Amino acid sequence: MKKVCFVCLGNICRSPMAEFVMKNLDEDGRLQVVSRATSGWEHGNPIHTGTRRIFQKHKIAYSSQKRSQQIAKQDLETFDFIIGMDKQNVADLKRLSNGLYDRKIFLFAEGGVPDPWYTGDFDATYIQVKAGCQRWLERILKD
Numbered sequence: 001m002k003k004v005c006f007v008c009l010g011n012i013c014r015s016p017m018a019e020f021v022m023k024n025l026d027e028d029g030r031l032q033v034v035s036r037a038t039s040g041w042e043h044g045n046p047i048h049t050g051t052r053r054i055f056q057k058h059k060i061a062y063s064s065q066k067r068s069q070q071i072a073k074q075d076l077e078t079f080d081f082i083i084g085m086d087k088q089n090v091a092d093l094k095r096l097s098n099g100l101y102d103r104k105i106f107l108f109a110e111g112g113v114p115d116p117w118y119t120g121d122f123d124a125t126y127i128q129v130k131a132g133c134q135r136w137l138e139r140i141l142k143d
Helices: 016-024 049-057 073-078 087-097 121-140
Strands: 004-006 029-038 081-084 103-106
Touching: 004 016, 004 087, 004 121, 016 029, 016 049, 016 121, 049 121, 073 087, 081 087, 081 121, 087 103
Parallel strands: 004 029, 004 081, 081 103
Antiparallel strands: none
């Protein structure tokens, strides 16, 4: 089973959205999917209300118990695909990796996914995340 970790700055908006959208798309449960933060700013906080509204609007199952968790070096060893939601996330992941796990670190989509915490546009984020997760699911299952 392939292990996938989506990563954003706070682990309350984009990466949990990608986590649960991917789980929803992976109907056969072929992947282990989680999400993490590059920072500890939101550590322990629940998924942002804007992301939860998206889940409800699109009938995407999610865990109300999900809390923000910062990525650790051990995660870099554990996961097969570590996918940063923007270029800064990827840079932070590679800094943590220190060259050891760079081959596992990827950018979610060209140009990255803007953070809805700043833009306020969770619908636009969902459109990008859903399309990106569909592409990643195909790519990961071929690998």
